[in-house]
Amino acid sequence: MSQAPVWRIGGWLNLIQSTFVGLLRVLSVPIVLMLSVASGYTTYYGLSYFITPWIAFIVTVAVQSIVVICSLELAGMHWRANPLRYLSVVLSLLVALTVSVTFSYFKFYEFSRRDTLLIERQARLAEDVNRYMVEVVSLRSRLTAEQHKRIDAAARDTERAYLSTHPGMAGQKVGKGRIWSYYNEILQGEQSRLKRLDTQTQPLESALAAARAALLAFSARPSEATAHARLLEAFQNLAIQADQLAANYGLTPVQGPRLASFAEFSRGITPSFAMWADLSWFALACASMVDFFTLVLSYRLEMTAPGPLTEEERELAFQGLRQFSRFTINRNDELEFRLERTELERARRVPDWQRMFSVAFLLNRGYLRKMSGSSVEFAPNLYPIIAERLARQPAPPSGMPANDAALAEALRKQRHG
Numbered sequence: 149m150s151q152a153p154v155w156r157i158g159g160w161l162n163l164i165q166s167t168f169v170g171l172l173r174v175l176s177v178p179i180v181l182m183l184s185v186a187s188g189y190t191t192y193y194g195l196s197y198f199i200t201p202w203i204a205f206i207v208t209v210a211v212q213s214i215v216v217i218c219s220l221e222l223a224g225m226h227w228r229a230n231p232l233r234y235l236s237v238v239l240s241l242l243v244a245l246t247v248s249v250t251f252s253y254f255k256f257y258e259f260s261r262r263d264t265l266l267i268e269r270q271a272r273l274a275e276d277v278n279r280y281m282v283e284v285v286s287l288r289s290r291l292t293a294e295q296h297k298r299i300d301a302a303a304r305d306t307e308r309a310y311l312s313t314h315p316g317m318a319g320q321k322v323g324k325g326r327i328w329s330y331y332n333e334i335l336q337g338e339q340s341r342l343k344r345l346d347t348q349t350q351p352l353e354s355a356l357a358a359a360r361a362a363l364l365a366f367s368a369r370p371s372e373a374t375a376h377a378r379l380l381e382a383f384q385n386l387a388i389q390a391d392q393l394a395a396n397y398g399l400t401p402v403q404g405p406r407l408a409s410f411a412e413f414s415r416g417i418t419p420s421f422a423m424w425a426d427l428s429w430f431a432l433a434c435a436s437m438v439d440f441f442t443l444v445l446s447y448r449l450e451m452t453a454p455g456p457l458t459e460e461e462r463e464l465a466f467q468g469l470r471q472f473s474r475f476t477i478n479r480n481d482e483l484e485f486r487l488e489r490t491e492l493e494r495a496r497r498v499p500d501w502q503r504m505f506s507v508a509f510l511l512n513r514g515y516l517r518k519m520s521g522s523s524v525e526f527a528p529n530l531y532p533i534i535a536e537r538l539a540r541q542p543a544p545p546s547g548m549p550a551n552d553a554a555l556a557e558a559l560r561k562q563r564h565g
Contacts (some may be wrong), residue, residue, distance in 0.1 A: 176445050187248055190435065194251030214244040215439060219446030230518075245443070249435045256431035269413055270370040275385060276405035277363050281356060283402045284390045288349050291397055295342045302335035320376040352393055355386040357412075376410040383407060457513070457533065461486045465515065465530070466537040468506020482517075482525040 188208045195204035218241035222234075309328040324332075362382035366375040383404075391401040457465065474486040487507065489500055507524060510516040515530040526534075 153520035154322035174443065176448065176518060180216065180442060182444045183438055183445065184216060187215075187252060187438040187442060188189065188437070189211045190252035190255040191248050192251075197254070210242045211247050212442075214240055215248060215442055216446045218244065219443050223447045230521075241443075245439055248439050249432075252435035252438065253431055255397055256434040257428050259431070261428065266370055266414070269408075270367060273407065273413070274363060276407070277379070280383075280404050281359060281386070284352070284356065284386065287390065287394060287399070287402055290341075291345060291393070291399075292349075295338065295345055299335065299338045299342060302331065302338045304398060306331040306335045348396065349547060352386075352389040355382070355389045358382045359386045371414065374528065375409045376413060380407055380409075398506075457515070461509075461513075462533050462537065464506055465510055468503045468510075469534065471500070471506075478519065478525055480525065482528075483531075484519060484525040486522055487522050 188211075191211060192204050192208040195207060198204075199207070218237050221237045222241070306328060309331045310324060359379075359382040362375075362379040366372075366379040369375045386405050388406075394401040469485075472485045472487075473490065476484050478484040487504070507516060510530070511518060511524065515527050515533075516524045517527055518524050
């Protein structure tokens, strides 16, 4: 295969890659905006539970703006150039991220705990209903047991009266007498009371069965309002029967639990800082993930896509940078140069306001990055511009500085458009 087709394929691959990277850079802007809106929604959701909604909205907009702006600022500065400014930007970013993640956590916590919360509420409700039914059954059993004790006592008295062994019957004949008739009448009365008790507890037994069935149905479908309504109805009927039984025998009614309405049962979680005690790592990861992506994409956006330069601006950048001669490759693998004049330039009293203007212009446009107070480095998107200009411009004679007249002409074109 000849070299021409190989270079043609390489050119096509380079074009495809450049187009793809450029498309990703273009898409970074709407993606950052959408991520900011998503993070802002969850932040506003948490803030609105603690402060007035319109204030929460303003704070949310401010927080998300600070996250994006500080991310862009960090991408265009180095801590060695201005440590105080760098630390202030980092501190502002940390505060904004803390506020955003903290209040976003409440929304993700509610989402992640919704099913668990419903199950826990259903378990507590079932426990309360079961405990009440146990107490009602205990009341009925206690009444029945006491009545059986009275019947047993009356039966013993009747038997002893028949056998003439009851106190005060010494010397009397065995058999049915006047005393036996008296105790037998008491026995018959107690047995009648037992039958009456059984009759009175029949509706209670039915109510208990209905409550158990309704509880089982609700446990199978806790999210259905109809199942909850049937459970409430069955429980109220059971409470009425239990209170009536206790009143008939002069006992204190069984204290029943308060069952919440379906709206209370199915309501969401009210955000509170107590949620941090029951920390959900999944919710925290989701809340942090959105802000992390916003931070990274905003940082990369400033690093890679500052906006194109016009033809005059490219000429200004090229002619201005040609005025400098102290270039090195720094530890970031970028081209770095010193801003101070050399000793020879000082001796010749060479003015540097024009070239410093071009440096400041490129710094503000994002094509240069400040490394310290006296040095700057190339941003990746500046290299193609300089390479294109180098291919056009003839190199200056060896040892000669760049043409000041060309730089002045570039500045004139920039000023007059």
